[in-house]
Amino acid sequence: MSRTFVGIPAFPEAAREAVRDETLRGNLRRATHTIRERRAAAVAEVSDWAALREAGKQIKDHTLRHLDRYLLQLEDAVTAAGGTVHWATDAAHANRIVADLVKATGEGEVVKVKSMATQEIGLNEALEAEGIRAYETDLAELIVQLGHDQPSHILVPAIHRNRSEIRDIFRSEMARWGRPAPEGLGDAPADLAEAARLHLREKFLRAKVGISGANFMVAETGTLVVVESEGNGRMCLTLPETLISVVGIEKIVPTWRDLEVFLQTLPRSSTAERMNPYTSTWTGTADEDGPSDFHLVLLDNGRTDTLADTVGRQALRCIRCSACLNVCPVYERAGGHAYGSVYPGPIGAILSPQLRGTDSEIDASLPYASSLCGACYEVCPVAIDIPEVLVHLRERVAQGGPVTRNGETAELSPAKGHRGERVTLRAARWALEHPGALAAGQRIASRTRRLHPSRLPGPGRAWSDSRDLPQAPAEPFRDWWRRTREATGAAEESAQ
Ligand code: SF4
Known part of the structure; x- marks a missing residue:
């Protein structure tokens, strides 16, 4: 199972809290609007964007259909290049593998490249429990780690923080983790970046073990690919003696030619750049450059169960560009923490309930966070129809199972939070199956129409406060039909 953010309530409650925070709303509005405008301009430059988008979708769908074959091909290629492949069924399994690998080196600390997969499994906390300290080296991840915080965006995990908040975190926390913040640190971006650079440099030079994820894995050569903007990833991937990469099984592409498509769509969709400043690729240890010991941990953690759902599986096409977060009106107001997962925004609303199941209140509420x-x-570079999956998952939540978990199909109990919806749908079903009772009910509704309230009582009041309730007709449709059409038909028959 993936972790949830401890103590985070279901989405509606968490979002209600978040929208009251004016600073948070301001930070999010500024950041998301800036990124979305830049992305739109970067995409508009490419004349065949629609074709690239379709190609990305087709490549991912093909790969997912033959995932078993490509994963075995990848394993063979990585092994032939001197690496070791480990298969992890869930978060606990993956954490155990990584902790044992680090312990085998005799080291007590690791440097990390920004990685969604390791956040998903709660690797830092698992290593901490084993006495191993993990240092985040991506600037935004560093801010989140020093601030004892949780990420709130896929690409910019500290998007909810403004510059003065970051300065305060650096001033108060850096010394506890290593080199302190420079005396009199201001909040200019260049000063903050320099403080982080100095703080991290000593860690890069000392580290013997690096931990990463990967944006892509190329099956034909066993090559892993990390794209980034800061260069910290390049340091983590090349300086340590041991490199451990934890990667979701869906991150595979068959060939370098396929990779070419995503190296065009990912940077424009995520950072609005034509290409990433740093694209690091590595293939095992055979080239005698970089780490001499390489381990690839292939992570399932709910992915094969997701693959079994013919509608929901399209979420596995995601390349984590975060474009969907930046255009989402719900994310812009509620922020990332309300989603209770490392995957916030629209993709989180469809991915987390599939990876973790819809048994918990928070996961059952996520498909409604839209x-x-x-x-x-519209903006997704691999054309994931997120609204379609949201509606599909709402259906699953409202009706309960069946759902596949750990390879077994089980009935889900319907989510508690949507009991009213279930009761209403059951009543509607009963009425539609009993036409006599339905007709009698419609007649009563028509005859008592002047007595109907214009607003609903109880919890329905909030809904009817902003809408006009439809009025019952003076005569039910069935009665009108019988009176007009059937009477006319009978008269025509007797005339013949
Ligand atoms: S769902 Fe699409 S837009 Fe959203 S992060 Fe994934 S690839 Fe990007």
């Missing part, structure tokens, strides 16, 4: 406006689908 207005279904479709902006996420």
Whole structure:
């Protein structure tokens, strides 16, 4: 199972809290609007964007259909290049493998490249419990780690923080983790970046073990690929003697030619750049450059169960660009923490309930964390129809199972939070199956129409406060039909 953010309530409650925070809303609005405008400009430069998007979708779908074959091909290629492949069924399994590998080196600390997969499994906390300290080296991840915080965005995990907040975190926390912040540190971006650079440099030079994820894995050669903007990843991937990469099994592409498509769509969709400043690729240890010991931990953790769902599996096409977060009106107001997962925003709303199941209150609430406006689908570079999956998952939540978990199909108990919806749908089903009772009910509704309230009582009040309730007709449709059409038909028959 993936972890949830401890103590985070279901989405509606967490979002209600978040929208009251004006500073948070301001930080998010500024950041998301800036990124979304830049992305739109970067995408508009490419004349065949629609074709690239379709190609990305097709490549991912093909790969997912033959995932078993490509994963075995990858394993053979990595092994032939001097690496070791480990298969992890879930978070606990993956954490155990990584902790044992680090312990085998005799080291008590590791440097990390920004990685969603290791956040998903809670690797830092698992290593901490084993007496191993993990240092985040991506600037935004460093801010989150020093601030004892949780990430709130896929690409910019500290998007909820402004510059003065970051300065205060650096001033108060850096000394506890290593080199302190420079005396009199201001909040200019260059000063903050320099403070982080100095703080991290000593860790890069000391580290014997690096831990990464990967944006892609190329099956034909066993090559892993990390794209980034800061260069910290390049340091972690090349300086340590041992490199451990934890990667979701869906990150595979068959060939370098396939990779070419995503190296065009990912940077424009995520950072609005034509290409990433740093694209690191490595293949085992055979080239005698970089780490001499390489381990690849292939992570399932709910992915094969997701693959079994013919509608929901498209979420596995995701390349974590975060474009859908930046255009989402719900994310912009609620922020990332309300989603209770390392995967916030629209992709989180469809990925977390599939990886973790919809048994918990928070995961059952996530498919409802959307207005279904479709902006996420429009910008997605692999054309994931997020609204379609959201509706599909709502159906699953409202009706309960069946759902596949750890390879076994089970009935889910319907989520507690949507009991009213279930009761209403059951009543509607009963009425539609009993036409006599339905007709009698419609007649009573028509005759008592002047007595109907214009607003609903109880919890329905909030809904009817902003809408006009439809009025019952003076005569039910069935009665009108019988009176007009059937009477006319009978008269025509007797005339013949
Ligand atoms: S769902 Fe699409 S837009 Fe959202 S992060 Fe994934 S690839 Fe990007």
